[in-house]
Amino acid sequence: xxxxxxxxxxAGVNTTFQDKGRNNLYHIGIPFSGSMDNRxxxxxxxxxxxxxxxxxxxxxxxxPLLKYSGDKINIAITGDVIFEIRKKDNKxxxxxxxxxxxxxxxxxxxxxxxxxxxxxxxxxxEFNLKLQWGSCSINTKANIGSNEGKKLxxxxxxxxxxxxxxxxxxxxxxxxxxxxxxxxxKGTNFNYFSEEGIKNFFEKEFTVSKLSDRMxxxxxxxxxxxxxxxxxxxxxxxxxxxxxxxxxxxxIMLSDHGTxxxxxxxxxxxxxxxxxxxxxxxxxKIKFKEIELSDAVTLFKLYEMETQNLISQI
Amino acid sequence: MIKNISNxxxxxxxxxxxxxxxxxxxxxxxxxxNTIKEKNIKGINNLTPSYNKLIISYDLKLxxxxxxxxxxxxxxxxxxxxxxxxxxEIPVCCxxxxxxDMERLKEKLNLSKEKIIGNFFDKEYFCYMTGFIAGMPxxxxxxxxxxxxxxxxxxxxxxxxxxxxxxQFADIYTFESPGGWNIIGNTPxxxxxxxxxxxxxxxxxxxxxxxxxxxxxxxxxxNE
Numbered sequence: 001x002x003x004x005x006x007x008x009x010x011a012g013v014n015t016t017f018q019d020k021g022r023n024n025l026y027h028i029g030i031p032f033s034g035s036m037d038n039r040x041x042x043x044x045x046x047x048x049x050x051x052x053x054x055x056x057x058x059x060x061x062x063x064p065l066l067k068y069s070g071d072k073i074n075i076a077i078t079g080d081v082i083f084e085i086r087k088k089d090n091k092x093x094x095x096x097x098x099x100x101x102x103x104x105x106x107x108x109x110x111x112x113x114x115x116x117x118x119x120x121x122x123x124x125x126e127f128n129l130k131l132q133w134g135s136c137s138i139n140t141k142a143n144i145g146s147n148e149g150k151k152l153x154x155x156x157x158x159x160x161x162x163x164x165x166x167x168x169x170x171x172x173x174x175x176x177x178x179x180x181x182x183x184x185x186k187g188t189n190f191n192y193f194s195e196e197g198i199k200n201f202f203e204k205e206f207t208v209s210k211l212s213d214r215m216x217x218x219x220x221x222x223x224x225x226x227x228x229x230x231x232x233x234x235x236x237x238x239x240x241x242x243x244x245x246x247x248x249x250x251x252i253m254l255s256d257h258g259t260x261x262x263x264x265x266x267x268x269x270x271x272x273x274x275x276x277x278x279x280x281x282x283x284x285k286i287k288f289k290e291i292e293l294s295d296a297v298t299l300f301k302l303y304e305m306e307t308q309n310l311i312s313q314i
Numbered sequence: 315m316i317k318n319i320s321n322x323x324x325x326x327x328x329x330x331x332x333x334x335x336x337x338x339x340x341x342x343x344x345x346x347x348n349t350i351k352e353k354n355i356k357g358i359n360n361l362t363p364s365y366n367k368l369i370i371s372y373d374l375k376l377x378x379x380x381x382x383x384x385x386x387x388x389x390x391x392x393x394x395x396x397x398x399x400x401x402x403e404i405p406v407c408c409x410x411x412x413x414x415d416m417e418r419l420k421e422k423l424n425l426s427k428e429k430i431i432g433n434f435f436d437k438e439y440f441c442y443m444t445g446f447i448a449g450m451p452x453x454x455x456x457x458x459x460x461x462x463x464x465x466x467x468x469x470x471x472x473x474x475x476x477x478x479x480x481x482q483f484a485d486i487y488t489f490e491s492p493g494g495w496n497i498i499g500n501t502p503x504x505x506x507x508x509x510x511x512x513x514x515x516x517x518x519x520x521x522x523x524x525x526x527x528x529x530x531x532x533x534x535x536x537n538e
Contacts, residue, residue: 023359026371027347028515029445029488029506032360133511142448142489144508185323231464233335234452236362236369236445238326260364260445260452268323271374293379296324300374
C-alpha cells in the first residue's frame with residue numbers, strides 16, 4: 001500500500017487517466033486515445049517536474065474534488081480551469097500553469113472549466129497504474145487502460161507510487177486562445193457533396209452538440225447535402241476526420257473514435273488545430289476554413305515550435 | 315495493386331486498391347499491410363487495412379507525406395505470406411429475444427425466418443478486416459438474396475455479442491456500442507480479450523469463420 005494518495009470525494013463529469021496514447025493498434029480496432037489536448041498535457045507534467053510522458057488526470061467541464069493524504073506533494077492544473085485549494089486554515093483560489101504544494105489533509109476542488117472542455121491535473125510523482133499496450137489511457141467504450149478502462153469514481157483512492165524529490169515552485173504565463181475557426185484539408189469524398197453543401201460547410205457556422213464526447217464531436221447547423229451516396233465502403237478513420245452521415249450533420253472523429261467508418265469524409269482537421277478543436281465546448285460555434293496540405297505542415301511546425309518554447313520556459 | 319495514393323489530412327496516406335470488394339483486392343491490401351508492418355518504417359505510427367483501402371498514419375514531427383509516399387511506392391511486396399489463417403467456429407443463438415431485427419429482415423428480404431437462418435448458417439465466411447470497435451470482425455460474403463441496407467436510424471446501444479448483417483457482410487459487436495447493422499442473433503463467445511496484449515482478437519483478417527446455431531439453453535449456460 002502507498003502512503004501517499006488522493007481520495008475522490010466527487011468524481012467530476014468524465015475524469016480519466018490519460019497519457020500520450022497508444023500507437024500501432026488501429027488494425028485491431030483500438031484507437032489512439034491519450035490526452036485530448038496534447039499541449040496542456042505536456043505542460044501539466046513539466047510544471048510538476050515530471051517526465052513529459054507520465055500519466056495525468058484529465059477531466060471535462062467539471063473536475064474532481066480530491067482530498068490528499070501523505071507527504072508534501074506539488075500539483076499543477078492546465079487548461080482554462082477554475083479551482084481552489086482548501087488548507088486547514090485558509091483557502092487559495094488556484095491559477096492554472098502554476099504549481100502548488102499540498103500537505104496531508106488538504107483538499108483540491110476542481111470546480112469547472114471556463115468556456116472550454118478539458119483540463120489536466122498532474123502531481124509531482126507517479127500514479128500507481130496498470131498500463132495496457134504501454135499506455136494508461138482509459139478508453140471507456142472498450143474498457144481499455146488503467147482503472148479497468150472505467151471513469152474514476154467517487155470513493156476511489158488514487159495511489160502515488162513515487163514522489164519527486166525536487167519540488168520547487170514552477171510557473172508560466174500562458175493563456176489558451178479561444179478560436180472558433182478550425183482549418184481543414186479537403187476529405188477523400190469531397191465530391192460526394194453538392195456545391196451548396198460545400199458552400200454551407202465553409203461559409204456557415206455550426207454549433208457543437210451536447211452529444212459530443214471523447215469519441216466524436218457532433219455538429220448542428222446547415223445540412224450538408226450528399227449527391228452521390230450516403231455510404232462508402234467501410235474504411236479507416238483518424239482523429240480529425242469529418243464524416244457526414246445521411247442526416248447531413250457532420251461528426252468530427254476525436255481521440256477515442258471508432259477505427260473504421262462508412263460515411264463519406266468531407267474534410268480532415270489539420271494537426272495544428274486539434275488541441276484547440278477539442279476545447280470548443282458544447283453550445284459554442286465553430287467555423288471551417290479550407291487550407292492546402294503544405295500550409296497545414298507549416299502550421300504544424302509553428303504549433304510544435306510554440307509548444308517546445310513553452311515547455312522550455314518552465 | 316495500389317491504384318492511387320492521396321493524403322487524408324496532413325498526417326496520413328490514403329491508398330486506394332480499387333472500387334470493388336473481393337478477396338483478391340483485400341489480400342493485396344493485407345500484403346501491403348504485412349510488408350509495411352514488418353519494415354518498421356520510421357515515422358509510421360498506424361496502419362488501417364480495410365476491404366479495399368490502406369490508411370498509413372505518420373507522425374508529422376518525424377516525417378511527411380512525400381517521404382512516406384516515396385517509400386510505399388518503392389516497396390517490394392512479398393507474395394508469400396507466412397501467416398497461417400485459422401478456421402473458427404462461432405456459436406450464435408437466434409432466439410427471438412436476441413434476433414432483434416428478424417421482423418425487419420423477413421420483410422426486407424422477403425424470406426421466412428427458417429430460410430434466413432438456413433442461408434446464414436450454411437456458409438463459410440472470410441474475415442476482410444477488424445475494427446470500428448476493438449476486435450470487431452467484418453465477414454463476407456453473404457448470398458445475394460441476403461443483402462440488406464443498414465437501419466435507417468442506427469441503434470444507440472447494440473448489445474455486446476450481437477451478430478449483425480448488412481450488404482454482403484456480417485459482423486460481431488465485441489462491446490456494447492452504437493451501430494446500424496441488422497441484428498440476426500447473439501454469440502456468448504468472447505471475441506476480444508484485452509488482457510491478451512499480443513493476440514487480443516479471436517478472429518483476424520484472412521481467417522475463416524463458421525457460425526454454429528445454438529439453442530437458448532446452451533446460450534445461457536455457455537459461460538457457466
